[in-house]
Amino acid sequence: MNNIKPQEKIESDRLFLSKYVNNKKTIKELLKFYRKDLEYVGLWRETIYKWDNENNIKCYIRSSADVWEKAKELRYAIRLKNNAFIGEIKTAIDCHNEVAEIGFLLDKDHAGYGYISEALLALESYLFSVGFYRIEIMCDTGNERSLKTILRTGHVFETVRLCNKLYDHKNGRFHTAYFYKLKNFNVKKIDPLQFDHKLHKKILLKINTILEKY
Ligand SMILES: CC(C)(COP(=O)(O)OP(=O)(O)OC[C@H]1O[C@@H](n2cnc3c(N)ncnc32)[C@H](O)[C@@H]1OP(=O)(O)O)[C@@H](O)C(=O)NCCC(=O)NCCS
Numbered sequence: 001m002n003n004i005k006p007q008e009k010i011e012s013d014r015l016f017l018s019k020y021v022n023n024k025k026t027i028k029e030l031l032k033f034y035r036k037d038l039e040y041v042g043l044w045r046e047t048i049y050k051w052d053n054e055n056n057i058k059c060y061i062r063s064s065a066d067v068w069e070k071a072k073e074l075r076y077a078i079r080l081k082n083n084a085f086i087g088e089i090k091t092a093i094d095c096h097n098e099v100a101e102i103g104f105l106l107d108k109d110h111a112g113y114g115y116i117s118e119a120l121l122a123l124e125s126y127l128f129s130v131g132f133y134r135i136e137i138m139c140d141t142g143n144e145r146s147l148k149t150i151l152r153t154g155h156v157f158e159t160v161r162l163c164n165k166l167y168d169h170k171n172g173r174f175h176t177a178y179f180y181k182l183k184n185f186n187v188k189k190i191d192p193l194q195f196d197h198k199l200h201k202k203i204l205l206k207i208n209t210i211l212e213k214y
Helices: 024-036 038-049 054-069 115-129 144-152 197-212
Strands: 009-011 015-019 073-080 085-094 099-106 134-140 156-168 172-182
Touching (some): 009 115, 024 054, 024 085, 115 134, 134 144
Antiparallel strands (some): 009 015, 085 099, 156 172
């Protein structure tokens, strides 16, 4: 698939996903959002802390335009229909391999209303419609809330990478769970925990056959 010209606005029932605009209003919104959410994000605290600073937010917004132009990453603000900023959803895209990886973050006052599920399904539906074949989401195994959202929206558990990320320097490391969803995947018909054992067995057998030769 060739590089896409990404859609700047994606609409769903209750939301708009919109490309960040580099202006004072966006910087103010993001700064307020990250400051307010430091407590809530918990597991993400170390990562998020970097954004609690106006210069870093400015850099982030500037880099958002750059990665968008290069069709590498699409960062969308999640807005209610009254334009209120309630979170962010972004996707690192690999047009050549037709694979996109999604990450998301929600304002704590708006949790528990299904907004991230809605944003996720809207973004995925857009990505599949322009030719992506596989969506990936990775999530720390300690992040139960996010795991629930990922499973509820029909993603299939694929694997866990052990000791993949630092939790913090005192408390060791995170394990990361990987999930995927394929194009034309019927969310309703498939058990989200269903795993393609047959395919994996076939691949393992093939690897074993190669290994035996060494
Ligand atoms: C992970 C996170 C986005 C989940 O937020 P959320 O609001 O729970 O997610 P959802 O949009 O899936 O909403 C589901 C909740 O809304 C409720 N809900 C209400 N109306 C709903 C609707 N129309 N559709 C779906 N769910 C609805 C569900 O029952 C559920 O509540 P419950 O968890 O108490 O059972 C949020 O906790 C967050 O931002 N965490 C920090 C960042 C993070 O961890 N990001 C992910 C990294 S992998």
